[in-house]
Amino acid sequence: MAEGTAEAPLENGGGGDSGAGALERGVAPIKPQYLTTKEQFHQFLEAKGQEKPCRETELDIRGKLYLAPLTTCGNLPFRRICKRFGADVTCGEMAVCTNLLQGQMSEWALLKRHQCEDIFGVQLEGAFPDTMTKCAELLSRTVEVDFVDINVGCPIDLVYKKGGGCALMNRSTKFQQIVRGMNQVLDVPLTVKIRTGVQERVNLAHRLLPELRDWGVALVTLHGRSREQRYTKLADWQYIEECVKAASPMPLFGNGDILSFEDANHAMQTGVAGIMIARGALLKPWLFTEIKEQRHWDISSSERLDILRDFTNYGLEHWGSDTQGVEKTRRFLLEWLSFLCRYVPVGLLERLPQRINERPPYYLGRDYLETLMASQKAADWIRISEMLLGPVPPNFVFLPKHKANAYK
Numbered sequence: 001m002a003e004g005t006a007e008a009p010l011e012n013g014g015g016g017d018s019g020a021g022a023l024e025r026g027v028a029p030i031k032p033q034y035l036t037t038k039e040q041f042h043q044f045l046e047a048k049g050q051e052k053p054c055r056e057t058e059l060d061i062r063g064k065l066y067l068a069p070l071t072t073c074g075n076l077p078f079r080r081i082c083k084r085f086g087a088d089v090t091c092g093e094m095a096v097c098t099n100l101l102q103g104q105m106s107e108w109a110l111l112k113r114h115q116c117e118d119i120f121g122v123q124l125e126g127a128f129p130d131t132m133t134k135c136a137e138l139l140s141r142t143v144e145v146d147f148v149d150i151n152v153g154c155p156i157d158l159v160y161k162k163g164g165g166c167a168l169m170n171r172s173t174k175f176q177q178i179v180r181g182m183n184q185v186l187d188v189p190l191t192v193k194i195r196t197g198v199q200e201r202v203n204l205a206h207r208l209l210p211e212l213r214d215w216g217v218a219l220v221t222l223h224g225r226s227r228e229q230r231y232t233k234l235a236d237w238q239y240i241e242e243c244v245k246a247a248s249p250m251p252l253f254g255n256g257d258i259l260s261f262e263d264a265n266h267a268m269q270t271g272v273a274g275i276m277i278a279r280g281a282l283l284k285p286w287l288f289t290e291i292k293e294q295r296h297w298d299i300s301s302s303e304r305l306d307i308l309r310d311f312t313n314y315g316l317e318h319w320g321s322d323t324q325g326v327e328k329t330r331r332f333l334l335e336w337l338s339f340l341c342r343y344v345p346v347g348l349l350e351r352l353p354q355r356i357n358e359r360p361p362y363y364l365g366r367d368y369l370e371t372l373m374a375s376q377k378a379a380d381w382i383r384i385s386e387m388l389l390g391p392v393p394p395n396f397v398f399l400p401k402h403k404a405n406a407y408k
Contacts, residue, residue, distance in 0.1 A: 058189060058218055059146070059147050059189040059191060059218045059219050059251075061088065061089050061119060061219070061251075061273075061274060062251060062273045062274055063273070063274055064088035064089050064119070064274050065086060065087055065088045065089070065274070065275065065277065065288050065291060065292070066087075066088065066089040066090075066091075066221070066253060066274055066275065066276040066277070067079060067082045067087040067089065067090045067091070067276075067277060067281055067288075068091070068221075068255060068276045068277060068278035068281070069091040069092060069093055069094055069123040069149065069151075069193075070093065070278060070281075070282065071093055071094055072093070072332070072335050072401050072402075073282055073332070073335055073336055073339065074091075074092070074093045075093065075318075075332055076112055076113075076114050076314070076318050077311050077314035077315045077317075077318050077329075077332070078285075078311065078332075078336065079114065079117060080114055080116060080314050081285050081307060081310060081311055081314070082281055082285050082288060083114075083116045083117060084116075084310075085285050085286045085287070085288045085289045086288035086289050086291070086292045087277075087281070087288045088119060089119045089120075089121075090117045090119070090120050090121075091120065091121045091122065091123055091149060092110050092111050092112070092113070092120075092121070092122040092123060093110045093123070094110075094123045094124075094125050094151050094154060095107050095108075095110045095111060095122060095123065095124055095125065096124075096125050096126070097124050097125065097126035097131050097132050097134075097135035098126065098131055100124075100135050100138065100139075101131060101134060101135055101138070110122075111139075111143050111145075113143075113144065113145070119146050120145055120146055121145050121146055121147035121148060121149050121191065122139065122143065122145050122148055122149070123148075123149040123150070123151050123193070124136070124139075124148060124149070124150055124151065125150075125151040125154060125159060125164050125165060126164055126178070127162050127163035127164040127167070127168070127171075127174070128163075128174070128178075129174060129177035129178045129181045130181075132150070132178045132181065132182055133178070133181035133182055133184070133185055136148060136181070136182040136185050136186050137185040139186075140185060140186050140187055140188070145188060146188060146189075147188050147189045147190070147191050147218065147219075148182065148186055148188060148189075148190055148191070149190075149191045149192065149193055149221075150168075150178065150179070150182070150190070150191070150192045150193070151164070151165055151193060152165065152166065152168045152169060152175070152192055152193060152194045152195075153165060153166060153193045153194055153195045153223050154166060155195070155227040160227065166195055166198055166227040167198070169194060169195070169197060169198055169204050169205075169208060170198060170204070172208075172211070175208075176211070176215055179192070179212065179215040179216065179217060180215055180216065183215070183216045183217075189218035189219065190216065190217055190218060191217065191218055191219045191220065191221070192212055192217050192219075192220050192221075193220070193221045193222075193223065193255075193276075194208065194220060194221070194222055194223070195222070195223050195225055195226055195227055196222070196223070196224060196225060196226050196229075196236060196239055197226045197227070198226060198227045198228065199226060199227075199228050200226050200228045200229050202226075203226075203239060205222055205239075205243050205246075206239075206242055206243050206246040207246075209243055209246045209247040209250070209252070210246060210247070212247075212250070213247060213249075213250040217250065218250075218251075219250065219251045219252075219253065219273070220247060220250065220251075220252050220253070221252075221253040221254075221255055221276050222240055222243055222252060222253070222254060222255065223235070223255045223256055223276075223278075224236040224237055224239060224240050224254065224255065224256035224257075225256060234256075234257055234357060235255070235256025235257045236256075237254065237256070237266070237267060237270055238270075240252075240254040240256075240267075240270055240272065241270035241271060244270060244271040244272055245271075251273035251274070252272055252273055253272055253273055253274045253275060253276050254267050254270060254272040254274075254275055254276070255275065255276035255277075255278060256278075257280075257355075257356045257357070258275060258277050258280045258287075258356075259279075259280040259283060259284070259287065259353065259354060259355065259356040260287070260290065260296070260352075260353030260354070261290045261291045261293075261294050261295065261296075261353075262353055263280075263353070263356075264291045279339065279356060280356060282336065282339035282340070283339055283340065283342050283343045283356070284299075284340075284343050285307065286299060286307075296346045296352055296353060297346065298345060298346035298347045299345070299346075300370075301345075301365065301366075301367055301369035301370035301373060302369065304340075304373060305369060305387075308333065308337075308384065308388060309388055311333060311336070312329055312333060312388045312389055315328070315329030315332060315333065316329055326389055326390075327393065329389060330385050330389050330392070331398070333384075333385050333388070333389070334378070334381050334382065334385055334398050334400070335400055335401060335402070337381040337384060337385070338378075338381065338400040338402060339402075340373065341360075341373065341374060341375060341376050341381070342359065342360060343360075343373075344358075344360045344363070344374075345365065345366070345370060347366065348363060348365070348366070360374060362374075372384065378398050378399070378400070381398070382396070382398060
């Protein structure tokens with residue numbers, strides 16, 4: 001062989017160069033059943049490289065703080081804010097499986113994950129095993145998530161009357177087919193979010209939980225209210241405690257009315273594997289910090305405005321900084337402000353902590369901005385948005401999607 005030229009690799013089973021050189025170099029004596037060709041060797045490696053890893057069936061998030069999937073307000077910029085304050089687990093907003101299968105871009109946008117979301121799942125809503133299974137199969141090929149959650153908690157009529165959301169709690173056969181079908185095609189853990197039941201005095205969760213465990217669900221979150229009840233009464237943590245035993249050894253997360261570190265501590269005493277925080281995060285996203293540091297944070301109005309400024313920056317990054325992106329960011333900011341106005345600063349309270357069912361009376365804050373942030377008028381929320389995003393377009397009107405916050 002000429003000096004300086006590369007030596008050709010020897011093929012499996014081939015004789016290589018003829019002559020003395022080939023004999024000196026030789027071929028490793030591999031058993032015939034393991035021999036292959038160069039093409040088959042590379043094809044095998046390429047195919048295996050494209051395969052997904054083995055299915056993960058367990059989701060180990062015990063003791064972690066889980067930000068609930070929140071329709072409208074649980075968008076990517078808001079989740080970034082909550083991650084910064086200490087949320088451990090995040091989940092995309094409820095996505096309707098039929099909309100995803102139809103390729104609706106607005107629905108697919110709900111599944112987008114930010115790089116800061118290190119434990120992230122998506123939540124699907126659907127009423128039929130075939131469409132939910134197809135959708136799960138599609139997700140397993142297209143999105144990078146750590147778990148997929150089935151929404152069995154949505155109370156709204158539009159979803160309920162089609163047999164989805166809460167209605168699945170009364171449709172055991174279909175529910176089982178959905179869970180088993182999705183589990184077969186997913187390579188990540190499947191979780192479920194449920195309510196106590198549909199009717200106010202008819203609890204179903206304790207009977208469903210052992211079945212969900214047997215069907216292969218990795219983790220369940222229980223919102224301590226029925227569909228009928230909505231937010232008219234406090235969440236039933238005593239019942240959640242009963243359900244922990246019914247679910248065991250499957251981990252059960254509890255959800256409902258957590259607005260302080262004391263609320264979180266009481267919740268954990270029920271034996272739940274962890275807590276999910278929903279409205280509490282909308283009222284004060286720094287709640288995650290308060291829980292982790294076991295303190296009340298008397299956050300100033302200027303610090304709160306900085307949080308809103310960060311949200312608008314994240315919004316412009318996510319939805320675009322053109323006119324359309326600015327107005328989309330504004331709409332989502334205003335939806336969030338319709339919740340934020342219910343927060344009462346720690347330094348103004350006679351008794352700590354504020355309870356989630358305690359609506360604030362009219363009060364004057366310690367400065368103009370603190371007072372403005374307490375306003376329950378949409379016109380004042382718009383004024384705050386203009387401080388961050390400039391003037392609203394002519395004839396601009398805003399009405400919150402959440403009727404509970406639609407103050408005059």
